[in-house]
Amino acid sequence: MNPGQQPAWLARPPRERLARTLGIAAWVVTAAVLALVGLMRQVRIALPAGVDLSFLPPFHAIVNATAAIVLVAALVAVRRGRLALHRGLMLTAMALSVVFLLGYVAYHFTSDEVRFGDADLDGTVDAAELVAVGRTRAIYLVLLFSHIVLAAVSLPFILLTFIAALTNRFETHRRLARWVFPMWLYVAATGPVCYLMLRSYYP
Secondary structure, three states: OOOOOOOHHHHOOOOHHHHHHHHHHHHHHHHHHHHHHHHOOOOOOOOOOOOOOOOHHHHHHHHHHHHHHHHHHHHHHHHOOOHHHHHHHHHHHHHHHHHHHHHHHHHHHHOOOOOOOOOOOOOOOOHHHHHHHOHHHHHHHHHHHHHHHHHHHHHHHHHHHHHHHHOOOHHHHHHHHHHHHHHHHHHHHHHHHHHHHHHHHOO
16 A cells, blocks of 8 residues: 555445444443453352462553553554554554453452452451551542443443444544543553552452
8 A cells, every 4th residue: 555545445335234233242242241340249260270360460451551552552543644553553452452351350250359458468458457558548449440430431332433443434433432542541551550559469
């Protein structure tokens, strides 16, 4: 493709029927993911002997940090008119998010929750531990709460924005991306921050 030449897929007509079908699938996937996240606090699955998933929390942080960098690069690419590069970077960001989600579900179904301030790792944060961490715990909880809420809210709209581009509905894609992108970037960027704040409390 010559410099300045638009990719051929930009000229393809919108695929409305496919968009509707994939849109329904996006909401089904969202419901399934949120159901799994809700079950993670209720269900524990025993791992086979010798299997250790303790590497997953730092891995999640790396994946999220990489996704944040890729998202910023994708924004720069689209603003410079490099649409093919933007498309490739967004596909990469989607793949990273899927990898993160699979690892996140696997870890939380098989591991106990780690609590900020739980210095003795007994699963509770007692009065002395609360005093020890002071206001830092409140900062962590606000960051974590906003991260979780925006992750849940943005998930279906990330999928719908992706579907809009996939089905050549570019005006819809641009309209959604204007407000979905900042939420996705916030979620990706705050994930590693939450991990770094919690890191010392992992067993």
